[in-house]
Amino acid sequence: DVKVTQSSRYLVKRTGEKVFLECVQDMDHENMFWYRQDPGLGLRLIYFSYDVKMKEKGDIPEGYSVSREKKERFSLILESASTNQTSMYLCASRAWQGGRGTQYFGPGTRLLVL
């Protein structure tokens, strides 16, 4: 079974702090994704990565950056956390199949920015 893990289930940070959210997958998947999920807004794509050292902006990249130095690891960085970044963050990975196929999700990180 594919396993996607996220470094923390719950995280509390202060405004202005730099926050790292880590995601690791164990299935050698090329594609990895970061979403945030908010009530009434569904899942929104922040960034995704085709492969190592490659990244593409999603629908809401402002205030975020990402890093993919190794194939199995995709990090989301909040350079200076703000209260409007309080959210549930979900990581996913997918094998490259011409852009098709199932995404496998991690359990999520619920971030609270005070």
Place this chain on the structure above:
Amino acid sequence: SQQGEEDPQALSIQEGENATMNCSYKTSINNLQWYRQNSGRGLVHLILIRSNEREKHSGRLRVTLDTSKKSSSLLITASRAADTASYFCATDGRGGSEKLVFGKGTKLTVNP
């Protein structure tokens, strides 16, 4: 951009009843997927239906796709309390986009 829109937003039924959720989208797709999310957890893939398929089954799940109407439905038969969750449809584009676009979900409650 295209987006799946689920309908209804919330659904409450009794155990043993069938649950039907619908999804509409705006542009041409390669395939459509349904995911399930238990409260406070990540999403789990349920089923994928390709644009050239009209119906697909997996256990108690039945998915239909009508590309002419740009809509899909997910039917859960003989529902159980454990089916209580949010259900999302997700679409990708014919351009080979790597991105999936998720709807806002239907929250299903199955009462024992």
